[in-house]
Amino acid sequence: MARMKFLCDADRCIECNACVTACKNEHEVPWGINRRRVVTLNDGLPGERSVSMACMHCTDAPCAAVCPVDCFYTTDDAVVLHNKDTCIGCGYCSYACPFGAPQYPQTANFGTRGKMDKCTYCSGGPEPDMSQAEYVKYGANRLAEGKLPLCAEMCSTKALLAGDGDIIADIYRERVVTRGYGSGAWGWRTAYGETVTV
C-alpha cells in the first residue's frame, strides 16, 4: 500500500489559491472553513515563498492521540480520517495539530463548536465509499474513484504534489537537482519525523 503524502514545492507555488478554491468546491466545505490554505512567507522580501498547507496526515498523528472519543483512524493509504458521528467538537485536536488543520463550523448560538472538519485527502470518511451520506459529511471520495486529491491534481504549476510519499519525494529531489535549489518539503519533518534530503 502506498503511504500518501502532500508535498508543496514552494519554489513553484505562485499563491494563486486555486488549490483552496478547488477543495472548497469539490467538497462543498462548510462556511468559514479552509481545509487547505496558502501561506506566504517573507512576504515582499527577497526569498519570498508561498506554501500550500492542509492536514499532513501525520505518522502517529497528535490529533488522534488527544481525541477523547478516539474518533480518528488511519486508512491503509496512511490517510488520517475521523468519524464525525463520534466527534464531540471538543477542540483538543486543534490544540495538538502543528498545522492548524482541524476547524469547527459554527453550528449554534454562542459560537458553539460543531463537528470537526479537516482535509480528508479526498478520501471521505467511514461511510460506504462514494455514498451520499459520506459526501454530505466529508465531501467527495476521489481516492475511491482511483483519483488523487483535486488540489494537487489541478495545481497549475505542479507545485503541490500528492501521491505515494516515496514517489513524490523522488520527483521533488529530481527537480531540486535539476534546478540546483529547493526550499525543502514543508512540514515533513514535523509530520513524519524524517527529513527529505535536498
Place this chain on the structure above:
Amino acid sequence: MRYFSQFMVALAVVVFVGHAAPDAQAQVNPTERSVTEESMFEALTGDSNAVSGRVSIPDRGAGNLIKPDNKSWAALQGSTLQTLSIVAVVGMIALLTLFYLVRGRIRVDAGFSGRKILRFGTIDRFAHWTLAGTFIVLAITGLNLIIGRTVILPIIGEGAFGTLTAFGKIAHNYLAWPFMLALVLVFVLWVLENIPNKLDLEWIKQGGGLLKKGVHPPAKKFNAGQKVIFWSVILGGAGLSFTGFMLLFPAVAGTPADWQMYQTIHALVAAGLSAIIIAHIYIGSVGMEGAFDAMGSGEVDENWAKEHHALWVEEEKAKPAKESALSTPAE
C-alpha cells in the same frame, strides 16, 4: 559631431551593460535565494515557536504554517494527564478503603443524645448541594474526557461512547455556570469562619482525632480539616472556573499554546480536587457517624457537635435563646 560621439558612448554603455547582465545572472540566480524550512526552523525562538507568514483569508491565525511544539501536548494529554487522573482518583479511594479497614467508622463516643442543634440552614445547604451536585457531574464528565477513551470506550463501543461523551460535554459546559454561582455563594457564606487561626495548629497536631479513638481536639464551627477542604474548593474551584472559561471561549484565551496550558492546568486541578472531594464525601457519609446530618437535615446531634466542634457548641449556647438563628454564620 560632438553629439554623435556622445551618442556612441551612451550606446556603447548600453550595449556593454546589456551584454554583461546575462553573465551576472548566470552566476547568481536571484530565485535561488529561497527561504528554506531548515533556516526558518533555526530562526525560531522560544516565544513565537511557529513558522508564520501571511494569508489572504480573514482568519489571521491560519498564517501560522507549522507549530511543531503543539505536538508535545499530545504526549502530555494522551498519557501523563491520564495516568495522573487515574492515580489521583483510584489512589484516594484505595487510601480511604485502607483507612476504613484500619479505623472503621468514627462513632459518636458518647452516643446520640437525641437533642438536635442546627448547624446549616436552608441557604447553607442549598449552596452546598448546588456546588456538590454540579461538581460531581462536572468531575465525572471531565474525567470521562481524560480516561473514558481508555476505560469506557472498549466496553460500550465507539458509537455509544461518542453519544455519551457528547451529552457529557453539553452537561459540562452548562453546569459550569451554576457551579461558579454556588462557589461564590459558598465563599460568601463561610469565608469568615474558615480563616485559619491558632486552634488549627493544635487540631493538626492531634491529627484531628481521626487516627485515635476518643481524641477530640477543640474546634469552632469549622475545624482545620474542614478549612483545608473549604480553601481547596474555593481556590481549586476558582482555578477551574478561570481555565474552564478560557477553554469555553478559546478566542478570548489566545493561541493553541494557551489552550494547551489552560487544559493542562484544568485537568491537574480537577484531578487534585476530585481526590480531595472523594475524601470529603467519605468522611461526610460512611466515614463518620452523625456527620451527614449537618448537610442532610441541617441539624446535628448535640453529642456529635460537642465532640467535633466543642467551641462552636459553647458559642451557640452562649447566645441567648436564639437557636433558630444558628443557621446564619456567626459574626
